Amino acid sequence: MNDDIRALVERYSQPVPRYTSYPTAPHFHSGVDARTYARWLGDLSEYGSISLYLHIPYCDRLCWFCGCHTKHTLRYEPITAYLKALYAEIDWVSAKLDGRGRVTAIHVGGGSPTLLTPEDLLALKTKLAASFSIADDVQISIEIDPNDLDAGRYDAMAQFGLTRASIGVQDFDPRVQKAINRIQSFEQTRAVVDAMRSRGVSSVNLDLLYGLPFQTQSGLKSTVESALSLKPDRVALFGYAHVPWMKPHQKMIPEDALPDKYERFAQAQSASAILVEAGLDTIGFDHFARPSDSLAKVARMGRLRRNFQGYTDDRADALIGLGASSIGQLPQGYVQNITATGEYSKAVLDGQGATTRGFALTPADKLRALAISTLLCTFRLSDRDVSGFGVAGKALMSEAEAIALTDDDFLVEMRDGVFSVTDQGRPFVRTIAARFDSYFGQGTARHSAAV
Secondary structure (H helix, E strand, O other): OOHHHHHHHHHHOOOOOOOOOOOOHHHOEOOOOHHHHHHHHHOOOOOOEEEEEEEEOEEOOOOOOOOOOOEEOOOOHHHHHHHHHHHHHHHHHHHHHOOOOEEEEEEEEEOOHHHOOHHHHHHHHHHHHHHOOEEEEEEEEEEEOHHHOOHHHHHHHHHHOOOEEEEEEEOOOHHHHHHHOOOOOHHHHHHHHHHHHHOOOOEEEEEEEEOOOOOOHHHHHHHHHHHHOOOOOEEEEEEOOOOOOOOHHHHHOOHHHOOOHHHHHHHHHHHHHHHHHOOOEEEOOOEEEOOOOHHHHHHHOOOOEEEOOEEEOOOOOEEEEEOOOOEEEEOOEEEEEOOOHHHHHHHHHOOOOOEEEEEEOOHHHHHHHHHHHHHHHHOEEEOOOOHHHHHHHHHHHHHHHHHHHOOOOOOEEEEOOEEEEOOOOHHHHHHHHHOOOOOOOOOOOOOOOOO
16 A cells, blocks of 8 residues: 555544434434334325335344444244234335335344244235235345244245345355354355345345454455455445444454454455456445346446445335334435344334434435445436525535545546546545535544545
């Protein structure tokens, strides 16, 4: 790494949000409650499209790198009790929708949703089918932990209608795996991919991480090459977010074994280069997809979107989150459920909504949300993108021009009314996006490194 690149990393890799929403979750507040959410659900169009996210917040092992809301359990009884509460919330949401909308996508995440028994997984699908209008061509994805699986669970996922298997890999190096408490062999992962494809699942996504303890460029290169041998349709290459102040179990990770900011940057760049050389398209700043995959297709058409699952081809009008800690996104704003499973269960079993906080979007918020999302998805922003906001849109483009005029590091440029992130600036696009964030720096929120 030459001195110029090191200087850029030093200046632009400071902690910033991941921008899976705008405003970001630390700015959600209790002024948006279940009554607000019920009203927003009631305002959805009769013919609108809906994406469902169902959160299963349990794991039978706790991976120390994890930043999700989850709990460790070796007993199934808490999961049985939780599913009863989840069904109650499904009933509550369904009643508020009163037949409006059609479900075009379902994502089951966690935690480890593959902990569910085959009987419970199929019962969940039956419950969803009875509660919502589900499109015949609905896209269904499930987050998979290879250590949970057996033939019965594979068959149940196929019967559930799974169209995309999302498999967590992280890293295949045994030393790295031990340091993050995620023991998972290449052979296990290959068996999952083979089992899914043999059951007709057409798309496979693999999640990889850089910036992990004891990780090196050569070790990550080996992991990426092994992952590519499985011929995934999509690969997500995330930077490990070390946030022990939020996730105390991350204190189990030896901080002195974490790569520094320069090594993290080098790992990201070298891994990305391998993926591109293998024929995958770059999608945003941390996803990759085969040109034939729907994610690559929407990216080429300029229709890529970003939500709480990252980059997506999901075009639904509303994202409805179900389960403890789940976040929903509606035209009016964001809602988030109670995080603690006990409190969540009590609320929904008492017939109440589970919403504990959220954010109602103003026109100014919607403008900046569009600008940030467009930058992260396309690396450019034009007058045309914000023309629907009139004078406010023009003022924002004036901000963009000022940012370009004061940029001495050639990260952005302004030409013919188009603000663009240069190739040199792309690794730092989150930091660039933060320049358009009116809320950034307000409050006490802490974020992960930008690279």
